[in-house]
Amino acid sequence: MPAVTGKPPVLEVDGLCVDFAVRRKQVRVLSDISFTVGRGETLGIIGESGCGKSMTALALLRMIPSPPGRITAGRVLLDGEDLIQVPEKRIRAIRGGEISMVFQEPMTSLNPVYTIGNQIAETIRRHKGISGAAAWKEAVDLLDMVHIPAPERRVHEYPHHLSGGMRQRVMIAMALACEPTVLLADEPTTALDVTVQAQIFDLLREIQEVHGTCIVLITHDFGAVSEMADRVLVMYAGHKVEEGTLDEISGEPRHPYTQGLLRSMPEIVDDPADIRERLPEIPGTVPDLLRGLEGCPFAPRCPSAMPKCRDRPGYTRLGDHRSVKCWLASEGTGDRVGS
Amino acid sequence: MNGTHPPPELPFREETEAPDIPWQVTARMFYANKAAVLGLIGFTVIAVVGLFGPAILQADPFDIVGAPLTGPGEPRPMGTDYLGRDVLAGMIHGTRPTLMMAVTATGFAVLIGISIGALAGFYGGRLDNLLMRITEFFQVLPPLVFAMVIVAIFGASFVIVILAIGVTTWTDLARLTRAEVLKIKEREFVMAARAIGMRNRPLIVGVLLPNALPPLVIAVTLQVGFTIIYEAALSFLGLTDPEIMTWGRMIGLSRDFFFEAWWSVTFPGLAILFTTLCIALVGDGLNDALNPRLRGR
Amino acid sequence: MTKRHLLAVDDLHVHYRLARPHLFGARPTLRAVDGVSLSVERGRTLGLVGESGCGKTTLGLAVLRLVEPTGGTVTFDGMELRSLGAEALLDVRRRMQIIFQDPYSSLNPRQNAGDIVRSPLDVQRVGSPSEREERVAELFSLVGLRPNQRNLFPHQFSGGQRQRISIARALALNPDLIVCDEPVSALDVAIQAQILNLLGELQEDLHLTFVFISHDLAVVQHICDEIAVMYLGVLVEKASRRTLFRSPRHPYTRALLSAVPARRASRRTERIRLEGDIPSPINIPPGCRFHTRCAYAQDRCRVEVPELVEKAPGHWEACHFETSPRAG
Numbered sequence A: 001m002p003a004v005t006g007k008p009p010v011l012e013v014d015g016l017c018v019d020f021a022v023r024r025k026q027v028r029v030l031s032d033i034s035f036t037v038g039r040g041e042t043l044g045i046i047g048e049s050g051c052g053k054s055m056t057a058l059a060l061l062r063m064i065p066s067p068p069g070r071i072t073a074g075r076v077l078l079d080g081e082d083l084i085q086v087p088e089k090r091i092r093a094i095r096g097g098e099i100s101m102v103f104q105e106p107m108t109s110l111n112p113v114y115t116i117g118n119q120i121a122e123t124i125r126r127h128k129g130i131s132g133a134a135a136w137k138e139a140v141d142l143l144d145m146v147h148i149p150a151p152e153r154r155v156h157e158y159p160h161h162l163s164g165g166m167r168q169r170v171m172i173a174m175a176l177a178c179e180p181t182v183l184l185a186d187e188p189t190t191a192l193d194v195t196v197q198a199q200i201f202d203l204l205r206e207i208q209e210v211h212g213t214c215i216v217l218i219t220h221d222f223g224a225v226s227e228m229a230d231r232v233l234v235m236y237a238g239h240k241v242e243e244g245t246l247d248e249i250s251g252e253p254r255h256p257y258t259q260g261l262l263r264s265m266p267e268i269v270d271d272p273a274d275i276r277e278r279l280p281e282i283p284g285t286v287p288d289l290l291r292g293l294e295g296c297p298f299a300p301r302c303p304s305a306m307p308k309c310r311d312r313p314g315y316t317r318l319g320d321h322r323s324v325k326c327w328l329a330s331e332g333t334g335d336r337v338g339s
Numbered sequence B: 001m002n003g004t005h006p007p008p009e010l011p012f013r014e015e016t017e018a019p020d021i022p023w024q025v026t027a028r029m030f031y032a033n034k035a036a037v038l039g040l041i042g043f044t045v046i047a048v049v050g051l052f053g054p055a056i057l058q059a060d061p062f063d064i065v066g067a068p069l070t071g072p073g074e075p076r077p078m079g080t081d082y083l084g085r086d087v088l089a090g091m092i093h094g095t096r097p098t099l100m101m102a103v104t105a106t107g108f109a110v111l112i113g114i115s116i117g118a119l120a121g122f123y124g125g126r127l128d129n130l131l132m133r134i135t136e137f138f139q140v141l142p143p144l145v146f147a148m149v150i151v152a153i154f155g156a157s158f159v160i161v162i163l164a165i166g167v168t169t170w171t172d173l174a175r176l177t178r179a180e181v182l183k184i185k186e187r188e189f190v191m192a193a194r195a196i197g198m199r200n201r202p203l204i205v206g207v208l209l210p211n212a213l214p215p216l217v218i219a220v221t222l223q224v225g226f227t228i229i230y231e232a233a234l235s236f237l238g239l240t241d242p243e244i245m246t247w248g249r250m251i252g253l254s255r256d257f258f259f260e261a262w263w264s265v266t267f268p269g270l271a272i273l274f275t276t277l278c279i280a281l282v283g284d285g286l287n288d289a290l291n292p293r294l295r296g297r
Numbered sequence C: 001m002t003k004r005h006l007l008a009v010d011d012l013h014v015h016y017r018l019a020r021p022h023l024f025g026a027r028p029t030l031r032a033v034d035g036v037s038l039s040v041e042r043g044r045t046l047g048l049v050g051e052s053g054c055g056k057t058t059l060g061l062a063v064l065r066l067v068e069p070t071g072g073t074v075t076f077d078g079m080e081l082r083s084l085g086a087e088a089l090l091d092v093r094r095r096m097q098i099i100f101q102d103p104y105s106s107l108n109p110r111q112n113a114g115d116i117v118r119s120p121l122d123v124q125r126v127g128s129p130s131e132r133e134e135r136v137a138e139l140f141s142l143v144g145l146r147p148n149q150r151n152l153f154p155h156q157f158s159g160g161q162r163q164r165i166s167i168a169r170a171l172a173l174n175p176d177l178i179v180c181d182e183p184v185s186a187l188d189v190a191i192q193a194q195i196l197n198l199l200g201e202l203q204e205d206l207h208l209t210f211v212f213i214s215h216d217l218a219v220v221q222h223i224c225d226e227i228a229v230m231y232l233g234v235l236v237e238k239a240s241r242r243t244l245f246r247s248p249r250h251p252y253t254r255a256l257l258s259a260v261p262a263r264r265a266s267r268r269t270e271r272i273r274l275e276g277d278i279p280s281p282i283n284i285p286p287g288c289r290f291h292t293r294c295a296y297a298q299d300r301c302r303v304e305v306p307e308l309v310e311k312a313p314g315h316w317e318a319c320h321f322e323t324s325p326r327a328g
């Protein structure tokens, strides 16, 4: 496992807040999200649907549908450049350039009427300004790099000719076209079978080793995180509730939500018992942000909620890149920051 | 990157806890839709004119009451046509037959079109093939010629004209219904309905068709307008019952005199436009009110 | 099949005839299920795992005769379903139900939750209208829905709650067998646990028999007593939960297991990476249908079809060789 800290941060997100206007109400869908990703590092962002994972990725690239959405606070530093402040033209160059995205459903992200070669070459041409023939050649090389067999032939095929796994490889090839420094992968394997998912993870790891790309892996699947991530950020209702290394999060989770999430997942064991046990579940459902949240967003479902939880807890820092947003953690060690 | 990212999920839920009585919700939804209420009022006015107008204005629309082609003025607010017949009398006396014709002919077309489309889409295979061949046969026939043949054989009575219009205009509805049924048939709730032992007929009528409603409602409201105009064309060819005055007949007969006497065509034309608009607004409002997804907005 | 078994499937085939690819082409046949035999004991859960497109759903639907099998038999409680007439089949439908994967498409958007749960009672004309309403209320509480949610429409519920509605509908007629087609795959983990627990409780209380279809081995391990692994329309391995996870035999099963991300390092032992994708069911490879991706494939595998045979007591495998280091 790569070292955790000490790497210069490539991407630094600081206090990011996003509001949505819903029926004349301002709803905060991202509250004070901060994290950093170092060179060659993989950060896993995990949470249930609607917790703001995808929103975080979109906010980094200023791709939030606006209106109704709006980034109300925070900085996103890519090698020191604040993406929230740069002009529109620059952010367009960054999208698909320094920062690329890979989405869950490759079929909706690929244009069905063009061959995959066309689409990759077009991306290369637009960002690098090189000739058509050179771009085409690079497209073939990229397909080869993502281990698509017979790439010279495959470039002429249309997206619907490819299987789900192949399409996802094409998406990754496109994302890599401009040698990005950061790869945002939003549920890249959720639509795929486990055996194909394993292939895609191998590919992502290989690319990371060769190019030193930082990967932000957004997923609801803790298995995927544990396979890929060096550090993990747990999100709930637009809040970052816990952050730490993979071992810290899976070994000694501190936030009751993280604990509940991990416990509620069935896990494969080599020698299962004959009797089925009840899974420890988290009662209830994610809160409705429209109703407004007061205090700790997890309090209504939290087994250890106490009167104090009616106030919003701040981050309790437990170490470098290790923090928890819970009153339980602030009682012992660590010092509180922010709110 | 060319692609659209699916919109991120937001944890906003619209759960209203108050148990509602379904038809009340529908009614409330409908009344909240101002355009639909205006349409309903407009249509009611037309219907009232159709019902009671002839009793109040007891003129015979076929009577020649003055000089031909006199413009709107004092004794005749809508002028006279090329034979000197009162346009207003024609308008009022034409309302009931026009509405009856439009509604029954459309109803007839809807009945045929939806049944054939639903059967073809639901059962598929050979039956689908057969029904679609029949539909194509009716579709490639020039409808006017076909209607002419029917009227020529059975005579130009009001009922025959209605049947002739219905029989020649159902094909688009059949195709639309079939396409919708094919789409909805694949959804899992249809499989679920079969799993609880639902038979085919209730499945088609109770599950498939309600879900196919939105495009059908729009098609049907358009069809009503089309029927009125179609009848005008038949009148122009002299293929309708000569004893009965309709708006379409007025336009059909006076069409050649548009430049000399705009009023004899424009007033019935406006009436057709207004009626079609009202029906479309009501249809649209009903459609939304019946759609559970739009409730509570 | 003995009295213990509620359901037995023997050499079941479901072949779909597809449309002609072009005007003069022959109509291709898609062999979605291609000779599957299995049986389920009363009150137990049979798990059916496999990758997307391997025919799990088709098998589940064919068991209920919601798609017509093209060959083989399905015996439910001593009755051979394929020989039943339409009326008798409707009767049997009361006793077999299905829960679908997608909680968004399995509920009629134009019916409210209460009517959805009530529809089986209406269709089968069970009891008087007021008795049906009582039963709906009872079912609501059984699956953890509140009575005041009765008149809400599907889109007003979250995914987990919709799945509860589906479950309530499936329970309405007091079935013996429920085919659960990936009932938790579309749900968030925390909600997954709630639904799995609910299914477990219902099984105990109502003595239900489940056929549980899933592609998630962890979920299958949690909930199933017997597990059958499916690949391209056939079963490649079948064993009890304990046997299958302790000593998986078939190369495909082991590849599946090793592809599941491990949460603890301890399980990251054997790593088998499958190359390529599952072949098309229109063009099934000859011999062992897994040979195009199998690391152990020999010449024999390319011509000779391996039968599903009992290699150890209660442990069935379809492979010509002994490839597992741990099998014993």
Ligand SMILES: Nc1ncnc2c1ncn2[C@@H]1O[C@H](COP(=O)(O)OP(=O)(O)OP(=O)(O)O)[C@@H](O)[C@H]1O
Binding pocket: C016, C030, C032, C050, C051, C052, C053, C054, C055, C056, C057, C058, C059, C215, C281
């Ligand atoms: N009505 C149909 N007509 C033709 N082919 C079909 C039909 N239904 C399913 N198939 C095909 O049969 C094969 C098996 O499909 P099935 O849905 O049973 O797979 P599955 O194992 O349930 O997959 P998943 O995990 O994606 O749900 C697939 O190749 C599918 O495309």
Ligand code: SF4
Binding pocket: C251, C252, C288, C289, C290, C291, C292, C294, C295, C296, C297, C298, C301, C306, C318, C319, C320, C321, C323
């Ligand atoms: S029969 Fe051959 S190809 Fe098939 S699983 Fe066994 S070793 Fe692999």
Ligand SMILES: [Mg+2]
Binding pocket: C056, C057, C058, C181
């Ligand atoms: Mg399926």
